[in-house]
Amino acid sequence: MSSLLHNVVWLCMVINSISIIMLLYRAIKGPSNPDRAVAIDTIGVNLISMTGLVAIQLSTIRLNDVILLIGILTFIATVAIAKFLEKGVIIDRSRD
Structure with a gap:
């Protein structure tokens, strides 16, 4: 791998890691539940x-x-959080 590509990938990983750390803070201390869901x-x-x-x-696929x-797991988690924020429950159990 070329030196330029190696340096760019490393820089992107550092910036991405900083972003994840800041998002973890927002997910824990968020002012509201929708902010936590977006984080x-x-x-x-x-x-x-x-x-x-x-x-x-x-260099692998x-x-x-x-x-x-x-x-897929992120999508399912987002749908579950949105349903919880809207209805207050994730699984509806209707007892007839």
Whole structure:
């Protein structure tokens, strides 16, 4: 791998790590629940990008499945959080 690409990937990983740390603070101390939900969703996007950067660093395509898995889990978590914020429950159990 060229030296320029190595340096750019390393710089992007550092900036991404700082972003994740700031988003963790927002997810814990957020002023409202929707702010926390957006922070958690953005952490998922940053994890996807970090995995992509690691795949570039290692020159492999074997991490593509991990990227897809993180994307699916992030989407499911976002839908669950949105449903909880709207209705107060995640699983509706109607007792007839």
